[in-house]
Amino acid sequence: MAPRTRATAKKEKSAASRPLKLPTVTETTTSSGLTVLAAERGPLPLVSMRLVLRAGSSTDPKDKHGLADFTVRLLRRGTAKMRADEIDEAIEFVGASVAGGVSEDLMSIYVTTPAEHFAAMLSVLGQLVREPTFPEKEFDLAKDRALAQFANDLDDPSTIADRAFTRAQWGDHPYGHDVGGSASHVRTFIREDVVRFHRERVGPKGALLVVVGAVKPEVVAAEAEKAFAGWSQTDQLDPSPAPAAEGGVQAGRILIVDKPDQTQSQVRIGGPGYPLGHPDYFAATAMNIALGGGFTSRLVNEVRVERGLSYGVSSYFDAMSVGGAFAISTFTKTESTREIVDVSLGEVAKVRKGGITPKELKSAQTYLAGLYPMRTETNDSVASVLADIRVYGLGDDWVEKFRDRLRAVTPKQVKAVSAKYLFPKPPAIVVLGKASEVEKQLKHLKLPITVVPVSEYE
CATH class of the missing domain: 3.30.830.10 (Metalloenzyme, LuxS/M16 peptidase-like)
Structure with missing residues (x-):
């Protein structure tokens, strides 16, 4: 995400003030x-x-x-x-x-x-x-x-x-x-x-x-x-969504994908999220901008700016029809694998316990409100949002009321979704790298560790 300039902020403010209507x-x-x-x-x-x-x-x-x-x-x-x-x-x-x-x-x-x-x-x-x-x-x-x-x-x-x-x-x-x-x-x-x-x-x-x-x-x-005309598929199976996963996303373990020639570790950390159209969407999205979804987020500041552990780190919610996940994605040199995992989990824990500040929430709301109008700027983007509204049951007023619902998010709601989604239970951790060096760095987390060769994922 590019840094926000004064011109960018002015454009976002102008876009955020325009009424939205499909x-x-x-x-x-x-x-x-x-x-x-x-x-x-x-x-x-x-x-x-x-x-x-x-x-x-x-x-x-x-x-x-x-x-x-x-x-x-x-x-x-x-x-x-x-x-x-x-x-x-x-x-x-x-x-x-x-x-x-x-x-x-x-x-x-x-x-x-x-x-x-x-x-x-x-x-x-x-x-x-x-x-x-x-x-x-x-x-x-x-x-x-x-x-x-x-x-x-x-x-x-x-x-x-x-x-x-x-x-x-x-x-x-x-x-x-x-x-x-x-x-x-x-x-x-x-x-x-x-x-x-x-x-x-x-x-x-x-x-x-x-x-x-x-x-x-x-x-x-x-x-x-x-x-x-005549598009009749008599053999077409029921096009219902996938069944809901029992217990949701799996967590509480470490998977190391062994690639011995690697000098860097690819790191993914994740836990359960929410399905598309869930009421937690607005509070969770605002919270995530402050945590790791924005260029000035806490994860970027701690991982990249303060410690120089990686050029890139982000967090995101991945929402689908019958389930979803919250995840962190980053990479670092092999010898700093433990540090980047610990720092990331530490920042998540801070937000899980205390939410984000009113200033961070206001900034996230302003940014997202300014960004959203782009969803209605082109024919293709309008077609996309119309399809999403119908397929996922978002409601015909989804676009018109999007910014109002976003601005209505309170610090209390953010704190609630933070406690709910930011790894209240130990997450799933996946590291692709040199297993002989990485495994010993992660034993302190006291989670089950499995090591598999990279060829498993061809």
């Missing part, structure tokens, strides 16, 4: 059962579309981690009517863009297009999700690329540490594996796995299409009907 939303449903939200918005002649499906990595089969992510990457590599090169040409010719991605809960396909080509691009989007062919050649290429990336990841300590941290926190829960899966699972993929996943997970049940930009709602409804 454009009028018109809701329709296609004959195939797809829910469509349309919001006309100018003045630029552009349209952003976002198709959201409950087919995230939490729906991966137990022995096929990464299949949702692998599937979305193949959607534009051929349909019943167009080859991959024809799809690429159709998109590029009109100056549009199409991308797809997967989170723990959702699969999303994003389209941005000049308004005059809206109908054509919506038709392409419909083809991608309704009738992909998953050509064998494209499947093989995608699999080779994925496996090569896993091999490359072993040279990226931060990526491997994050992967190990996810598994350590969530265990066997559907959230407990990396969105992209692992080499051992991807290596077993066959084309029929992708075909089956598409048949069972990519359908109109629970799907949402959000269209924002210079196009009339009635045009959106008519073109959506054309693009998704």
